[in-house]
Structure formats: C-alpha cells, structure tokens
Amino acid sequence: MLPPADAFLPELQFQTSRSSGPGGQNVNKVESRVELRFHIGNSQLLSDEQKQTLLAKLASKLTTEGELLLTAQEDRSQLRNRETVVQKFYDTLRKALHKPKARKATKPSKGAVRQRLESKKKHGEKKASRGKLDF
Numbered sequence: 001m002l003p004p005a006d007a008f009l010p011e012l013q014f015q016t017s018r019s020s021g022p023g024g025q026n027v028n029k030v031e032s033r034v035e036l037r038f039h040i041g042n043s044q045l046l047s048d049e050q051k052q053t054l055l056a057k058l059a060s061k062l063t064t065e066g067e068l069l070l071t072a073q074e075d076r077s078q079l080r081n082r083e084t085v086v087q088k089f090y091d092t093l094r095k096a097l098h099k100p101k102a103r104k105a106t107k108p109s110k111g112a113v114r115q116r117l118e119s120k121k122k123h124g125e126k127k128a129s130r131g132k133l134d135f
Contacts, residue, residue: 002094003045011045012089013037014082019073033073034081036089041066050097057096068092 019033040046040054040062055066063069070092072085108116 002090002097007045008038008043008089009086011038011043012086014085016078019081030076030078032076032078032081033071034078034085036068036070036072036085037063038068038089039066040068054093054096058092061092 013036015035015037016031017033017035018029018031040051040058043051046054054068055062058068061068061070068089070085070088072081072088074084075081
C-alpha cells in the first residue's frame with residue numbers, strides 16, 4: 001500500500017530550468033520546466049521490499065546514484081508543471097508497485113466441448129458433401 005502523494009513531498013527535490021515547450025518569448029525568460037528527483041534508497045516512506053521492486057522496475061528512469069528523475073514542461077506555468085510532475089511521479093510509483101492478480105487456469109465445460117466438436121463435425125460433413133459428382 002502506497003502512502004498519499006503529499007506524504008512524499010518532503011523527500012522530493014525540485015529543480016527548475018527554462019523550458020523548450022510552448023510560450024513564445026516567455027520560454028526565453030521564465031524557468032517553467034520542473035525536474036523532480038527522488039532518491040529511492042533514502043526514502044523513509046517505502047519498505048525495503050518496495051525499494052527493491054522500484055529499483056528493478058524503474059532501472060531505465062534512474063540516475064547512477066539511484067534517483068528517479070522525472071520532468072514536466074508541458075505548461076507555461078511553473079506551478080502547473082510542478083503539479084504535473086508530482087502526479088506523474090505518484091502514477092509511476094503506483095504502476096511500478098502494482099502486483100497483477102495471479103491467473104487461474106480454467107477448463108471449458110463439458111457442454112462447451114461437446115458443442116464445439118458437434119460444430120466441427122457438421123462443418124466437416126458439409127465440406128465432404130461438396131465432392132465431385134459421379135455420373
């Protein structure tokens with residue numbers, strides 16, 4: 001079970017820079033791009049098992065120091081980009097820690113098997129009756 005998103009805020013580091021996104025001249029003078037860094041190994045909110053899972057599943061998104069690095073620059077507003085990157089962070093954690101339900105193998109019912117075989121037999125008889133005619 002994951003703690004609420006706002007519980008992670010003290011453990012998150014934010015850095016801003018100039019964005020390459022929409023905004024015209026605004027892009028050249030305002031730091032609206034937000035970069036989020038989260039050190040998985042130093043987190044006090046995650047269990048050791050969760051940390052190992054995250055390190056394994058998010059290996060491509062981690063820096064060499066083991067930090068999760070996410071960015072947002074979709075909006076002109078730094079505040080909205082910050083909200084976006086926090087939501088992206090929480091969604092990434094939730095997706096990585098989700099355990100899929102184990103699949104239970106099932107068998108078709110006897111009636112379904114019988115019906116399938118009857119259908120195959122009918123189809124085969126229909127095709128067999130299309131043979132050449134003898135005169």
